[in-house]
Amino acid sequence: MNILVTGIHGFVGSNLVEALKENCIFYGLDIVSPAKEGVVTTFSWQDFEPTSFPFQTLPQFDAIIHLAGKAHDTKNQSAAQSYFDINTGLTQ
Numbered sequence: 001m002n003i004l005v006t007g008i009h010g011f012v013g014s015n016l017v018e019a020l021k022e023n024c025i026f027y028g029l030d031i032v033s034p035a036k037e038g039v040v041t042t043f044s045w046q047d048f049e050p051t052s053f054p055f056q057t058l059p060q061f062d063a064i065i066h067l068a069g070k071a072h073d074t075k076n077q078s079a080a081q082s083y084f085d086i087n088t089g090l091t092q
Contacts, residue, residue, distance in 0.1 A: 004029060004061045007068030008042060016065065027059065030068065 001024050007013045008028030014036075017026050021038035028042030036042055047053060 001025065001062045002027065002059050004064045006030070006064070006066045008036065008039060009034075010067060010071070013067045016067070027061070 003020075003024050004027045005013050005016060006029045008017065008026070009030045009032055013028070013030075017036070017038045020026075026039045028036065028039050029045065029048075030042055031045055033042040033044040033047070
């Protein structure tokens with residue numbers, strides 16, 4: 001089963017890959033795109049420019065799990081609008 005996970009480098013995404021890596025083939029989409037054990041490739045959000053990205057070259061995904069977003073700010077430096085903008089923007 002081919003699965004694309006947004007936010008694959010986050011806490012939940014990392015643990016999801018670890019828990020299911022024996023039964024799934026993972027691809028990632030995140031703000032960073034370093035290699036990750038158990039993940040075929042990770043794309044950066046910047047890779048997905050609508051005018052230049054060859055979408056037809058992507059594998060067929062059986063599922064997309066959307067985990068990307070801004071979850072917490074331990075230093076309390078972000079405004080509520082920032083959470084809304086990031087979390088709704090990543091979903092669109």
